[in-house]
Amino acid sequence: MSDETLSNLLREERRFPPPKELAGSANVTDATYEQAADDPDAFWAEQAKRLDWDTEPTETVDWSNPPFAKWFADGTLNAAYNCCDRHVEAGHGDRVAFYFEGEPGDTREITYAQLTAEVKQAANALTELGVTSGDRVAIYLPMIPEAVVAMLACARLGAPHTVVFGGFSSDALATRIADCGVEVVITADGGYRRGAPSDLKSAVDQALTKCEGVRSVLVVQRTGQDVEMTEGRDLWWHDFVGGQSDEHTPEAFPAEHPLYIMYTSGSTGTPKGILHTTGGYLVGTSYTHWAAFDLKPETDVFWTAADIGWVTGHSYLVYGPLVNGTTSVMYEGTPNTPHQGRWWEIIEKYRVSILYCAPTAIRTFMKWGPEFPEQFDLSSLRLLGSVGEPINPEAWVWYRHYIGGDRVPVVDTWWQTETGMIMVSPMPGVSEAKPGAAMTAVPGVSVDVVNDEAHSVPNGSGGYLVVTKPWPAMLRTLWGDDQRFIDTYWSRFEGLYFAGDGAKKDDDGDIWLLGRVDDVMNVSGHRMSTTEIESALVSHPKVAEAAVVGATDDTTGQAIVAFVILRTEAGDGGPDVVQELRTHVAAEIGAIAKPRQIMVVEELPKTRSGKIMRRLLRDIAENRELGDVTTLTDSSVMTLIKDNLAKPDSPQE
Ligand code: WT7
Secondary structure (H helix, E strand, O other): OOHHHHHHHHHOOOOEOOOHHHHHOOOOOHHHHHHHHHOHHHHHHHHHHHOOOOEOOOOOEEEEEOOEEEEOOOOEEOHHHHHOHHHHHHHHOOOEEEEEEOOOOOEEEEEHHHHHHHHHHHHHHHHHOOOOOOOEEEEEOOOOHHHHHHHHHHHHHOOOEEEOOOOEOHHHHHHHHHHHOEEEEEEEOOOEEOOEEOOOHHHHHHHHOOOOOOOEEEEEOOOOOOOOOOOOOEEEHHHHOOOOOOOOOOOOEEOOOEEEEEEEOOOOOOOEEEEEEHHHHHHHHHHHHHHHOOOOOOOOEEEEOOOOOOHHHHHHHHHHHHHOOOEEEEEOOOOOOOOOOHHHHHHHHHOOOEEEEOHHHHHHHHHHOOOOHHHOOOOOOOEEEEEOOOOOHHHHHHHHHHHOOOOOOEEEEEOOOOOOOOOEOOOOOOOOEOOOOOEOEOOOOOEEEEOOOOOEOOOOOEEEEEEOOOOOOOOOEEOOOHHHHHHHHOOOOOOOEEEEEEEEEOOOOOEEEEEEOOOEEEEOOEEEEHHHHHHHHHOOOOEEEEEEEEEEEOOOEEEEEEEEEEOHHHOOOOOOHHHHHHHHHHHHOEHHHOOOEEEEOOOOOEEOOOOEOHHHHHHHHOOOOOOOOOOEOOOHHHHHHHHOOOOOOOOOO
């Protein structure tokens, strides 16, 4: 199809009804919506049967003390047992849990029996290191099978894990370790990215000079590069875990026992520790994985192309799929190593039937051109998913056409680290999908779009996306900060969960997500706080003041653009100041937080009350005509900025 035909099609208001074969055998039907609406409690009690409980729960949700929810509170279970052992006991020990594909091309096929044995060994190893129920363990690993094993070993012991994305800096790691009081860190010598080994162990060593309380570090050997091992603290995974028994009896924990903490950016400087608990989270993720992807565990090969360091990896690479006994692909590296067809080669090789990825990846593939997917046999695909940011209709149609051969449904799934599970999404066997719309709440979930007064908006209008009823995988609180939990999510609208996203209802009442309404940016599907990056910039000795905005970007959705005022004594900062500041941000937070552009300015536009007017900075960053400047203290500031703009520096690598 030529680009011209494609854009003509986009002018049509196309609807994509479910393919007949899929609709005929779909997991979710109209009846599912009806059952969930008629009696949500009974619906969720039914979904809880997806798990093997040691003590069956008799309660569903306890919402007597909002916003602190309890789900299935009188039930007890073991998360790792539900992901591993029980599949072996049911006779599926030989089923592949993961086809692992390393970036350099090494592969591993891990069956449920092998995964179970490795998790038991790792649980024994952590026990020997003194880890018991409630202790926190940090995991800072590349995308390798040991990351899954480590998470499940923690879960097996009731020790909440906190996985820190391998791209975060040692400072970011130290902050997280300190915030939740980590005692053991699991890391690797390094991992492969873009053909070169990255360095993880030395980042851990540095982090541990900045925080206390970590007594052991387990190191997976991945790249074989030289690392320093600290006597009495550091242990090689292959020695220490490999030498353990693969017998281990799982202990049952209450449904509300903490499962993990995942840090995410908020609108203030410090990352928030989102706390997820066991029973409700496993019910919510396994149910939505089955529903939104129409999962058939006996035949599907499922691939979530997201890093385990983000919630997508937790819910749809690890917990949801494993509870469902799924065969998944796990890929370590980047999409263009060693060539731009790597993803499609993987799909052909493993006969992947369901692919789940972010719009930013799709837009990148669009840029590279269809000749890469066209070289591979993608006929195994039967469903495509999108997550992480609003998907533009062009990308949606391209994805369906070039990857899905115009045959397969696309599900645009809206959710958050906080929601734990998919909340708004088409159901592939039911919904008439519209390119760019997340459509409706999944059966059992209740969302709405409201105005400033918390009133539901009529069809055809926009407002804020809220969740109106508790859901099983919801965050329970922010680690150590109940008040911030209440303030952030439950104070804007009485009794409603405020997601921080703008949304509109179209004339049919279907939901379109419009992006964040707070100071949170979405860069390549990664959440970044403007304040956090401003703080990083201001911590540099040459910087007096900084303002950061998210500017629309064709590939990454949003891109980070920073405006900085240098300290007088720094003069003009020298020729390399912009590079110096970008490197500084990478060291403080991580390479993903490096601004695409830094503009050195004399002044920042402020309102009379002293608030920086980001709207105007965004106009500049996006090369737009300036908006209303009448509330500025001094509107000449804007002209000054426009006239004195430092030349935009190189784009983010
Ligand atoms: C924010 C949550 C959910 C896992 C990955 C990101 C944005 C997410 C969509 C979507 C429009 C989306 C929202 C949300 N977002 N999915 N399908 N359409 N926007 O998790 O880092 O917690 O970010 O990502 O703005 O609030 P996260």
